[in-house]
Amino acid sequence: MATRPSFFNNSIQGSVSVKVINGREISDNLIEEIGREIAIRVEQGHPRPGLAVVLVGDDPASAIYVRNKIRSAEKAGVSSVVKRLEQDCTQQELDEVVTELNARDDIHGILVQLPLPRHLSEDRILNLIDPDKDVDGFHPINAGLLASGQAKLIPCTPLGCLEILQREFGDLTGKHAVVVGRSNIVGKPMASLLLQADCTVSIVHSKSVAAESLCQQADILVAAAGVPELVTDKWVKPGAVVIDVGINATEIDGQRKLVGDVNFDDVAEKCRAITPVPGGVGPMTIASLIKNTLVAAKQLDAEPQAVGLR
Structure with a gap:
């Protein structure tokens, strides 16, 4: 993939023309790139990457997320299987599937599609997944590798x-990158990735003093x-790039x-570029899952990553 000139090199003085980032288009491009690499690998005799999704219960939103993940996997040439368990399954039954x-x-x-029913332990099941197959990047071993700059499977x-x-x-x-939120799933790993991209990184959260001025x-x-x-135009510097991770039903x-x-x-009237909801970060989350599946397959096959897929 060719390196693009920095978007930030342009002056931010005067009027700002906002770019609405098309996450679906970027996701489609990434899926196509992954699909081409998988096709070459299969021709060379490597096993087709396989993804397993575990779905507990019949929550409609979770079912939609799983369907979208499986559809993207198939588009990229990843074989997939869905393991379905009843809402009232036991912890032991779930443990045995994993x-x-x-x-x-x-x-x-x-x-393992989250959230799980209340009687099941998310921490227990995430820790049970083999770290080399943890394509969500949530296992403590993968979290530690990310913090030390050595991660292969990233949230x-x-x-x-x-x-x-x-x-x-x-x-x-x-x-200067500012991350609003400090969750283990997004905020903390996002800050680590931005640090590794040589940004200067700040994190603000519910206990931060003067969070707005930091942003x-x-x-x-x-x-x-x-x-x-939460984030209004008062939080945003003119010409900033805004990545909106939130998905809230109202x-x-x-x-x-x-x-x-x-x-x-x-915010769109003030920033230089922004991701919409929906259609921004969401599709890229699924594409990154497929990317992680390919990375895991190559890692288990003891093959170094291709240059094109960071």
Whole structure:
């Protein structure tokens, strides 16, 4: 993939023409790249990457997420299997499914769809997944490797955010990035990735003093607090790039609507580029899952990664 000139080299003085980032288009491009590499690998005699998704219960939103993940996997040429368990399954039953998948040579990536029913332990099951097959990047071993700059399997949403930034804007060196939120799933790994991209990184959270003024200094603002439309134009420096990770279901004028952690209409008038909700980070999270599955297959096959897939 060719390196693009830095988007930030342009002056931010005067009027700002906002770019609405098309996450679906970037995701499609990444899936196509992965698919081409998988096709070459299969022709060379390597096993086709295999992804297993474990779904407990019948939550409609989880079922949609799983369907979208399987569809993207198939588009890229990844073989897939869905293991379905009843809502009232026991911890032992769930443990046994994951243990079986850990042992299967044809499965390179394992994902347990969250959230789980209350009677099941998410921490226990995430720790049970083989770290080499942990395509969600949530295992403590993978979290530690990421913090030390050695990770191969990275949480999908932060990985998708970084992919957007690097593909759209090129070199991020020296830019001030502010991450709103400190979760283990997005906030902390996002900060680690931005540090590794040579950004200067700040994290703000619910206990931060003067969070708004810190955000106003950001060249890159990543909103991942889980609070609907928390970030308004007062939080954003003119010409900043805003990545909205939030997906919040709200009711507006009697109709259900998905909104991000950013007030899009407010912020779009001030920033240089912004991801919409939906259609921004969401598709890239799924594409990053497929990328992680390929990385896991190559890692288990003891083959170094191709240059084109960071």
